[in-house]
Amino acid sequence: MSEEFKVEIVNPEKSFLVKDDVSEVVVPAFEGEMGILKDHISIISFLKPGIIKILSKSGDENYYVEDGIVEFKNNNLSILTSTIFNITDIDKSKQQDLLKQAEEEANKTDINDQSKYLADQKVEVLKTLN
């Protein structure tokens, strides 16, 4: 029996990525990173800024996301997100732009704890991309 399942990433504009030979996906869930293998129990969770790792036969892929929801059901993983980039597509200047934005957001004083936490996360993740 194969150990592969299907993953689909959609953003509001289009279906971003569909892959059906995935062996493992690691998502930055809100309460910590979560690895999903085949026959995982049905789960719904949401994402914090971080890296989605997709491991498949045809090679590993990494995506940077800022937010989103994951749903896993019947060996179908759906990831809904509004902001996603393939890490290999992010060049230095783009990454610097994002980092600057995130830092500005994190330095705001009039935001609540949760958005502060999310912004801090964003800064941290973007720094590790260097």
Next chain:
Amino acid sequence: MASLDDLKKRIASVKSTQKITKAMKMVAAAKLRRAQESAEKGRPYSEKMNNIILNLSNGVSDKENAPKLLSGTGQEKTHLCVVMTSDRGLCGGFNSNIIKKAKSYFVKILDEGKELKIITVGSKGNDQLKRVYGDKIIENISFKESKNANYFDADKVGKMVIEKFEAGEFDVCTIFYNQFKNVITQIPQAQQIIPLNNEGEESSSEESYEFEPDEDEILSNLLPKNISTQIFKAMLENSASEQGSRMSAMDNATRNAGEMVDKLTIEYNRSRQAAITKELIEIISGAESL
């Protein structure tokens, strides 16, 4: 009867109008294809979102303490209407259909003695509504600069709606837009987005989910996103509808202009001939009298 010169001028002017409408039709056709494509591509997201929320809201055990975006504030005193129209005219009945639908809803709300607040998206809707409901319009947004409907804009509107909701400025929110059916038919829609109205929709699966963190927290995170998603969907449908409506309107205009040119040409030829005949008669009778 108009003089020959006048007719000539009119034919020329109708012809140049026809050229414009023809060009507009072709531009609309090209844009329509793109708009339709992105409307179709955007569907999976909103469908999936809807599905997850449906699954979640069925899982919420404590209906009393459910997030307010889902269950409402418990009263229906103030209604917020988001009327989404285009920024450009010359698109047939597109804008007036939405306005008509919205106005009949406004009348109903006001008759029931409830308070009404309006946000207009797109300048055409604002132009038409401000004459009668000018004092009710609290916000007017226009995305003239952005070429295509994009999520960023929708998110801005969504965030604003949520901000106002959290400030307790309204209880019920309805969005008005045109649903794209095909090039000839666009259906004006009124969709209630706050509180979320999904009664009667059955959850697609009986399966139970594991939630991380718990349902309430996911829901309160998800619902604001859903507002933006719904608004984005409405924007996509709207832009496809706008181009479709413009295309068929411009097609009609081009055809009408063609008919008019034909009619005017016949009239022109007839009066030209009449003038020649008249001149001939004058010459002949002049020669006879000599």
